[in-house]
Amino acid sequence: MLSKRMNQLSKGSCTFPQSVDSKEMTIKEFNPAIYEQFGIQSWEELKKGPVKAKAVIPYADGKFKTPSGKFEFYSEKALELFGSALPAYLEVRKPYDRFRMTSPHSRWSLHSQFQNLEWMEDFHPEPYVYVNPDDAEEKMVFTDDMVAVFNRQGILRLRAKVTDNVQKGTLMMYEQYYHNTIYNVNELVDDTSSDMGAFKTGAPGVALHDTFVNFKKL
Amino acid sequence: MQKAFLVDGSICLGCNTCAMACKNQYHQDQGVTWRKVREIGAEDYLIDNNNILPTLTSYQKAPKVSMPIERFYFSLACNHCENPACVAICPVGAHTKDPETGICKHDQSICIGCGGCVKACPFGASKFNTKMGRAEKCSMCWERQEEGKTTACVQSCPVHAITIIDLHDPKYKELRSDPIGIDYAIDAETKPTTRFIHPFMPKEIYRQPKG
Numbered sequence: 001m002l003s004k005r006m007n008q009l010s011k012g013s014c015t016f017p018q019s020v021d022s023k024e025m026t027i028k029e030f031n032p033a034i035y036e037q038f039g040i041q042s043w044e045e046l047k048k049g050p051v052k053a054k055a056v057i058p059y060a061d062g063k064f065k066t067p068s069g070k071f072e073f074y075s076e077k078a079l080e081l082f083g084s085a086l087p088a089y090l091e092v093r094k095p096y097d098r099f100r101m102t103s104p105h106s107r108w109s110l111h112s113q114f115q116n117l118e119w120m121e122d123f124h125p126e127p128y129v130y131v132n133p134d135d136a137e138e139k140m141v142f143t144d145d146m147v148a149v150f151n152r153q154g155i156l157r158l159r160a161k162v163t164d165n166v167q168k169g170t171l172m173m174y175e176q177y178y179h180n181t182i183y184n185v186n187e188l189v190d191d192t193s194s195d196m197g198a199f200k201t202g203a204p205g206v207a208l209h210d211t212f213v214n215f216k217k218l
Numbered sequence: 219m220q221k222a223f224l225v226d227g228s229i230c231l232g233c234n235t236c237a238m239a240c241k242n243q244y245h246q247d248q249g250v251t252w253r254k255v256r257e258i259g260a261e262d263y264l265i266d267n268n269n270i271l272p273t274l275t276s277y278q279k280a281p282k283v284s285m286p287i288e289r290f291y292f293s294l295a296c297n298h299c300e301n302p303a304c305v306a307i308c309p310v311g312a313h314t315k316d317p318e319t320g321i322c323k324h325d326q327s328i329c330i331g332c333g334g335c336v337k338a339c340p341f342g343a344s345k346f347n348t349k350m351g352r353a354e355k356c357s358m359c360w361e362r363q364e365e366g367k368t369t370a371c372v373q374s375c376p377v378h379a380i381t382i383i384d385l386h387d388p389k390y391k392e393l394r395s396d397p398i399g400i401d402y403a404i405d406a407e408t409k410p411t412t413r414f415i416h417p418f419m420p421k422e423i424y425r426q427p428k429g
Contacts (some may be wrong), residue, residue, distance in 0.1 A: 040353055069382070118248045119241055123234045123255075131419075143260065143287065164286035 017099070022073040023196040045071065078213035081199055094190065097151045099171045106174035113179050129215065130159045130172040139217060142204045146218040149173070154187035157218060171213060188213055219220030220300060220320035220385040221358060222411035225292050227258060228418060230379040232291035238373035240295065244360070250345045251372055252356040253295035256398035258417060259285035277340055280396060290417035292397055293371070295378055296356035297345035298322045298409030304335035304344055304355070313354075316360065318351070320385075323357045325348070340380065340403040341410065358382070385411050 003016040030043045038051050045051070063069040067077060077087035102167075108124040109115045117152045127147055133140060141147055149171065164173045173185050189211050197205035222346075232255055234348075240253040299342070304313040309407045312328040313322070313335060324344070330382035331354040335344040336353055344355045367373070372380050383390050393413035398403045403410075 118240075119246070122241070122249060122251050123237060161287050163288055165288055 064143075082195075090195075093207070093210040095212045098214040099169055099212065100209070101149075101151075101185075101188060101211045101213045102172050102209055103175040103189075104168060104172065106176045108174070109176045111175070112177040113180050118179070121179050125178075126181065127156075127158045127173065127176075127178055129156075130161050130163055130166045131215075132166045132168045132170065133162050133164060134168045135171075136160065136179075139215065141215075141217050148217050149188065149213050149215040151188055151213040153190050154159050154184060156185070156187060158183060160215075171181055171215065219281070219318060220411055221299075221363075221394065222320075222368045222381045222383055222385045222413060223297060223358075224390075224415070226379045226381075226415040227290055227292050227397070228415055229377050230255075230289065230291045230293060230417075232257070233376065235374045235376060235389050236293050236371035236380055239370040240356070243370035244354075246354070247347055250347050250354065252343075252345065252354070253293060255289060255291050256292045256400045258290040258292060260287040260399075261298050268420070271299070278405040280398055280400055280402045280404050283399040284416070285399060285419065292395045292400055292414065293375075294402075294412065295371070296322060296359060296401075297341055297408075297412045298358060299406070299408035299410050301407065301409045303338040303340065303408050305396075307334040307338040309334065319358075319360065319363070321358045321360050321363075321421075322355075323360055324353065324355050326352050326354055329353055340406040361365055383413065385413070 003014040026042060035041065037053050037056070038116055039054060040046065041050055055215065058065070064071060066072045066075070069128040073076075073087075074085050076085065105111070106124075108120065108197065114120055129147060131139075131147075136142070139147075141160050143160065144160045145160050146157060149156045156173075175185050177184070189208060192207045192210060193204035194207040197203065197207075237251055237253040237255055241251055244252070246252060298321055300320070302313065302315055304322065304324070305315050307313075309332060310328050310330055312325045312330075314323050314325070316323060331346075331350075331351065331352040333346055335355075336342075336346045338344075344353045344364075345350075347354050357386050359367075362369060369382065371383060383393075390413065392414065395410065395413060397414045398416055
């Protein structure tokens with residue numbers, strides 16, 4: 001639907017398939033890599049019963065995914081991509097606020113999926129920001145206090161949890177969507193690109209862990 | 219024979235799979251969860267909305283501990299007491315204690331929804347279902363156990379942190395009945411049968427910096 005609307009506004013702006021039935025969509029999901037991982041020739045074999053995926057364990061065969069298969073201190077590939085074959089010191093991003101913010105994946109959902117299930121809500125109903133006890137003491141915040149987490153991009157209001165699981169100088173919030181709340185951690189993220197995103201995923205992603213925030217008790 | 223849950227706080231990951239398996243098995247309505255994974259050290263007494271000790275009797279609470287929040291957990295449901303308050307208070311006999319297995323069962327078809335068990339249970343194990351107007355609680359999957367299967371929570375646990383034991387077996391005599399760091403009536407006269415293996419903070423090893 002979104003794709004349809006986008007192409008209505010500007011033709012060809014979205015390449016996502018607009019109207020396919022679910023069977024066609026499923027067949028498209030199967031590519032040679034998937035077939036190899038599951039050890040099948042065609043998706044129709046799945047009609048007979050489930051098959052187990054081969055586990056992908058990095059370094060299980062004793063080889064890294066480098067051109068030589070070894071650990072490369074001197075890398076031709078790095079020279080080609082980043083202009084330096086040997087590791088060199090790069091200036092890190094200057095913090096623009098008090099605390100570094102991390103937004104890892106939560107065990108409660110798969111990105112924004114599954115949080116719309118009502119019965120998942122019973123186990124994890126609301127977002128929390130995790131604060132180190134030292135930082136919490138400085139800001140006079142206790143567990144379950146409402147806090148505002150803010151930076152130059154935006155502001156979030158949520159409850160705090162004081163825990164040693166987070167390092168001093170760092171705040172942690174899960175990158176998930178919650179049912180019936182306006183919480184969205186991406187409101188605090190700016191659009192600085194990560195350095196190796198284009199190499200790893202094909203597009204320069206956002207440098208999520210170079211986000212800096214401050215917080216105070218509400 | 220007295221069947222009981224043994225929960226191992228030292229290996230529990232807090233993934234809530236047991237609670238979700240329980241909810242899935244019995245299609246519990248929204249807002250009702252028979253099993254709850256409790257965070258050790260996180261619960262400030264009388265704030266914990268999910269298990270406000272509803273009885274008029276005051277019980278001795280488990281000792282508070284200073285442990286990092288969201289690191290250690292106890293997964294708790296009904297404690298299948300040896301001397302259950304729900305069975306004693308139920309006016310219609312919907313709560314029964316199985317003489318053979320020691321499981322405290324609840325039959326919702328008999329329940330009249332008086333809410334007595336919800337108030338009487340020192341652990342808040344009986345939940346009131348506002349949609350049905352009746353109480354409900356964990357019955358240790360006794361139907362599954364009669365078929366030779368194990369309970370939904372035990373089957374689902376990826377690290378085997380919950381097991382079902384027979385308390386009358388002498389080899390389980392040494393197990394602790396007192397948890398730490400959660401809202402729990404440790405000296406309840408109902409004699410809860412759940413046994414606990416306490417978590418412990420890992421040993422910290424630092425590499426000494428040179429000089």
